Amino acid sequence: MNDFWSISRRKLSATVLLAALTWATSASAQPTFNKSFQPSTIGPGSVSTLRFDITNGNALGARDVAFVDNLPAGMTIAAPANVDASCFGTVTAPEGGTSISLAGGGVPGNSSCSILVDVTSSTVGVSTNVTGDLTSDAGNSGPAMADLTVDTGRPGFSKSFSPTTVLFGSRSVLTFTIDNTANASM
Numbered sequence: 001m002n003d004f005w006s007i008s009r010r011k012l013s014a015t016v017l018l019a020a021l022t023w024a025t026s027a028s029a030q031p032t033f034n035k036s037f038q039p040s041t042i043g044p045g046s047v048s049t050l051r052f053d054i055t056n057g058n059a060l061g062a063r064d065v066a067f068v069d070n071l072p073a074g075m076t077i078a079a080p081a082n083v084d085a086s087c088f089g090t091v092t093a094p095e096g097g098t099s100i101s102l103a104g105g106g107v108p109g110n111s112s113c114s115i116l117v118d119v120t121s122s123t124v125g126v127s128t129n130v131t132g133d134l135t136s137d138a139g140n141s142g143p144a145m146a147d148l149t150v151d152t153g154r155p156g157f158s159k160s161f162s163p164t165t166v167l168f169g170s171r172s173v174l175t176f177t178i179d180n181t182a183n184a185s186m
Helices: 002-027
Strands: 034-038 047-056 062-070 074-077 090-093 099-107 110-120 125-130 133-134 138-144 145-150 154-162 173-177
Touching: 034 138, 047 062, 047 099, 090 173, 110 145, 125 154
Parallel strands: none
Antiparallel strands: 034 047, 047 110, 062 099, 062 133, 074 110, 090 099, 125 145, 133 138, 154 173
């Protein structure tokens, strides 16, 4: 009979320990969410790459990863948007639009993924961009925030193709535009 109680106590202790470890793991299982502008200062009308980084430090993969980022007033998705994503799911970032989203994304265990989208702004000053919360089956990770500065001391820079679509072997004209009209000191 003493063996029975001894074994039962050990099983109970192992069960309590396992439950505590499971709770501790799930309590810290939300992915981390960060964003940045590269470069963080541009001239009016120039392009910056908005980068979202999602890191899953848990051994289990995070599924149903999603967020929405409504850009601040005056900031738009560049044309072309040059979307580059490694987070699975569906990234929506229409050229000229003001909202970027990820739906149905996933991040394998102990790994990271990134989403890059080109944006532009002619609104002079600092624009603070805060996303909505990053959500997943692992929980709510909260928002991410970054600042973009549009400085009139820097010239605007853009490029365009004309025509934008050509047949294989045909020609298109690439035009680079440097605009320094907003810089009164020059």
